[in-house]
Amino acid sequence: MTLNVGVFGSDGSGRTTFTGLLYMAQVDFSNRTGQKSGFRFFAEPVQIKAMQGIYNQLRSREWPFLPAGVLKISCSYVYSSGGFLSKLFNRAEGNTVVIDIYMVDICHLVGFMEKPIYKKAADNDVFVFLLDASDLPDGPVPADGAFCSFLSRIVEAKRDNSGDNSLDVVFVLTKFDMIDKGVFTDMAISPIHPLISECDKRSEYGEKFMARMCPKTLAFLRDNARAKSLFRSAVYFFSCVNASFDEEGNVVPRMKRVKGSANFELDYTYEEYEGLIKNLAELASGRIS
Numbered sequence: 001m002t003l004n005v006g007v008f009g010s011d012g013s014g015r016t017t018f019t020g021l022l023y024m025a026q027v028d029f030s031n032r033t034g035q036k037s038g039f040r041f042f043a044e045p046v047q048i049k050a051m052q053g054i055y056n057q058l059r060s061r062e063w064p065f066l067p068a069g070v071l072k073i074s075c076s077y078v079y080s081s082g083g084f085l086s087k088l089f090n091r092a093e094g095n096t097v098v099i100d101i102y103m104v105d106i107c108h109l110v111g112f113m114e115k116p117i118y119k120k121a122a123d124n125d126v127f128v129f130l131l132d133a134s135d136l137p138d139g140p141v142p143a144d145g146a147f148c149s150f151l152s153r154i155v156e157a158k159r160d161n162s163g164d165n166s167l168d169v170v171f172v173l174t175k176f177d178m179i180d181k182g183v184f185t186d187m188a189i190s191p192i193h194p195l196i197s198e199c200d201k202r203s204e205y206g207e208k209f210m211a212r213m214c215p216k217t218l219a220f221l222r223d224n225a226r227a228k229s230l231f232r233s234a235v236y237f238f239s240c241v242n243a244s245f246d247e248e249g250n251v252v253p254r255m256k257r258v259k260g261s262a263n264f265e266l267d268y269t270y271e272e273y274e275g276l277i278k279n280l281a282e283l284a285s286g287r288i289s
Contacts, residue, residue: 003284006121007101008109008150009130010143014174016064017241018130019073019101020054024266025273026077027055039277043075051075058241058266061252066103073101079281095284100124107146110153122154126283128170131213133238134178144214151220155230168283169221169234170276173209176269177240187212193238196275206236237276242267 009015026041033039043051050066050073057064077097102109102121106129109121129147154167176193184191187208194201210218224231244254255264 001284001286002096002098003126003280004120004124005097005099005126005128005280006124007099007128007130008106008121009174010107010132010141010146011105013130013132013143014239015101015103015130016054016066017058018172018174018239019051020058020064021239021241021268021273022099022101022276023051023055023075024058024268025270025277028265028270029274029277038080039281040078040080041075042078047074058253059255061246061255063253070103072103075099077277077280079284095281097280097284106143106150110146110149122150122157124167126168126170126280127151127154128172130172130174131209132175133173133209133213134175136179136183136209136212140215141213144216147214147217148220151217151231155224158230167231169231170237170279171206171210171234172237172239172276173206174239176238177242196271199235202236203233206234210234235279237272238269239272240269 007015007018009018026039030039030041050070054064054066076099079095079097100120129143131141131143151169158167179191181191189205189208194205196202207218221231221234223229225233242254242256243251246252254267256267257263258265
């Protein structure tokens with residue numbers, strides 16, 4: 001089975017950093033699991049070059065950027081037969097996850113859906129939305145209306161199609177380490193998000209942020225889930241690159257020593273990205289209903 005995934009966000013939501021961490025996570029995941037997982041990463045040379053460029057910037061303790069004019073970055077995850085991921089989800093054959101990360105602001109994308117490069121944006125099985133959690137406003141963020149408009153267009157496009165058209169939504173709250181501690185007190189929640197294994201608690205936790213940042217989108221998805229219309233209940237992940245100060249006092253990505261080694265690695269939320277990789281494998285397996 002091929003699972004098509006679209007990644008979207010507004011300016012400042014961390015799309016470039018997310019792209020680098022997604023690439024870094026698949027490298028780390030492959031190194032930790034080896035051949036036994038059956039997991040493989042593929043991308044065209046120009047896409048690999050772009051992703052490796054971001055990856056190298058992060059490893060050099062630089063906040064990443066992309067050259068002007070890059071509208072989309074694409075890659076694929078292949079979960080081949082015989083690996084433990086395939087066995088975990090009881091699939092004899094392999095599955096492919098095709099990921100398109102759109103670098104245009106979601107607030108602008110909605111108005112350009114007819115352009116050839118963006119037509120595929122609405123034709124996905126999974127929609128991943130990035131939200132900058134570092135600067136929580138008192139009211140909804142501008143992306144709230146854009147997310148709703150985008151999802152509404154998908155519902156309209158799928159309305160007349162027959163068969164099982166259930167789609168999945170994933171929210172990634174980025175820059176999670178930069179949330180002011182007073183925000184957690186104000187929201188009456190812990191600054192430590194629930195573990196990936198605690199699915200219900202993570203949903204409740206994520207929805208508290210959505211209620212503050214994207215209430216229209218949250219209401220839209222809840223109504224759809226209750227009506228069993230199109231979108232299933234959203235899944236949440238929490239992303240951050242921990243930071244430190246360099247010699248000149250600039251805030252830069254932090255490196256940490258690899259356990260039992262003299263080497264250093266980027267200090268980021270690897271477990272969240274590993275969880276995302278496994279979540280996509282599970283969605284591709286067709287086990288979620």
